[in-house]
Amino acid sequence: MERWGNFLASEELIRQLEDKARQLRISVVEMIGVGPVGHLGGSCSSADIVTALYYYRMDVDPKNPQKADRDRFLLSKGHAALVQYAALADLGFFPKEELRRVKVLGAMLQGHPDRNTPGIEANTGSLGQGLSIANGMALGLRLDGLKSKVFVVIGDGELAEGQVWEAAMASANFKLDNLLAIVDQNGLQATGPIVERFDLNPIAPKWAAFGWHVIEIDGHNMREIVAAIDEADTVKGKPTVIIARTVKGKGVSFAENNPAFHNGAMTAEQYEQALRELGAVEEGR
Numbered sequence: 001m002e003r004w005g006n007f008l009a010s011e012e013l014i015r016q017l018e019d020k021a022r023q024l025r026i027s028v029v030e031m032i033g034v035g036p037v038g039h040l041g042g043s044c045s046s047a048d049i050v051t052a053l054y055y056y057r058m059d060v061d062p063k064n065p066q067k068a069d070r071d072r073f074l075l076s077k078g079h080a081a082l083v084q085y086a087a088l089a090d091l092g093f094f095p096k097e098e099l100r101r102v103k104v105l106g107a108m109l110q111g112h113p114d115r116n117t118p119g120i121e122a123n124t125g126s127l128g129q130g131l132s133i134a135n136g137m138a139l140g141l142r143l144d145g146l147k148s149k150v151f152v153v154i155g156d157g158e159l160a161e162g163q164v165w166e167a168a169m170a171s172a173n174f175k176l177d178n179l180l181a182i183v184d185q186n187g188l189q190a191t192g193p194i195v196e197r198f199d200l201n202p203i204a205p206k207w208a209a210f211g212w213h214v215i216e217i218d219g220h221n222m223r224e225i226v227a228a229i230d231e232a233d234t235v236k237g238k239p240t241v242i243i244a245r246t247v248k249g250k251g252v253s254f255a256e257n258n259p260a261f262h263n264g265a266m267t268a269e270q271y272e273q274a275l276r277e278l279g280a281v282e283e284g285r
Contacts, residue, residue, distance in 0.1 A: 013056070017222045020090075021051040025251045026280045027086035031102045034271045038102075039111075041248040041261040043083040045186040045219070046075075046153060049244055052225045053151055054087045062092040065118045071148050072121050072137050076130020077155035077184060078112040079263065084120075085109050093119035128161025130154060131181060135170050138179040149233075150179045157189035160198040165210065171239040172211030180232045181212075181241040184219065186248035190262045207241045219244025251278055 024047050032038030054060070058071040075084050082102065089096045094108065094117070101107040108117055112125030122133050134152040141148050158164060171179055183203065187194055195201065208214045213235045217224040225244070232240040248262070249255030252274045255264075266274065275281055 014222050014226070017051055017055060017226070018048075020055055021048045021222070022251065022278055024051060024083055024086040024090070026275065026278045027090075027099060028082045029252070029266075029271065029274045029278065029280075031082050031085070031099050032266060032271075034268045035265055036103070037263050037265045039079045039082060039263050040252065040255050040266070041188065041258070041264075042077060042080040042155065042184070042186070044250045044252060044255065045246040045248045046077070046080050046184050047083050047250065048220050048222055048225060048246075049153060049182055049184065050083050050087055052222065052229060054091065056226055057229050058151065059148070060091070060119065062088075062119070065093060068144070069146050069148050072134070072141075072150045074121055074124060074130045074134050074137075074150070074152040075113055076124055076134075076152050077127065077158055078123075078125025078130075080153075080155075080184075081109075081111065081113050081125075084113065085117075088117070088119040091119075093117075127155065127158040128163040131164055131167035131171070134179055134181070135167055135174070135176060138171075138176045139174060141178055142176075148178070150176075151182070152179070153182045153184055155189075156183055156185040156187065156200070156203065157194050157197075159183070159200050159203065165206075168207065168210045168212065175237050176239045177236050179239045180229070181239065183241060183243050184246050185243055186246040188248045188257065188259050188262065190259065192259050204243050207243070211238055213238050213240040214243065215240065216243045217245070219246035220250055253277060 025044050028043045060070050098108050102109045113120045124130050130152050134150045138150045204214045215228045217228050228242045247256050255261035
């Protein structure tokens, strides 16, 4: 499927993006399957964001993944790789059959992003490093005179890593207006609520104090996501961060706001329930 950009009427664009996010969530559930553990929660909380980036904003080409003037996407919260894999396969970066072999020994797709996979820009998953990598890419694009942009999705639990804030200072210092960070603020980490583990709230004033342009949105409202991405493109002289309030496990009722599904296993009954709730049964998947 081609990326849609601004070519469709607004209402139809939003509807198609919402439906694509639903389809990516179905692919995440199917990749995990029955029995093995998988990062259902964080993949589903990021699905709307990932959809808007790949199908609305970013200029990437599955036929030429390394073209010099492509936009760059970094999933700093690399444990949510399943939703990125779903998008990349759907766009044609690699065969969809690879989604059936996720985390199989020797397979292309493993538990965290790897540069050997077409469409993956950097190995991520060791939390806190993605923004630093994004800074380097954004500076490189500037030096090369390219108008491309770098997009990085960061988990809110990841913000406890000091490297994030060192990188945030550097982004502002170098006035990286070709960089957009999106914080997936689902409020949970692997062992429970972030406010009970390492409370960083309020997040937005911290980014503002570090010299960033800050936008706060509902991370499951596609219209707000698209509008925020458009706003970020108008900001000059400083980087932009979107604080996206999300629900971990969004779309799958038993996984929503449930830390057990940060990296959990589904029973056969839960698997079938998840597919029903996401509308996969009606589609005959």
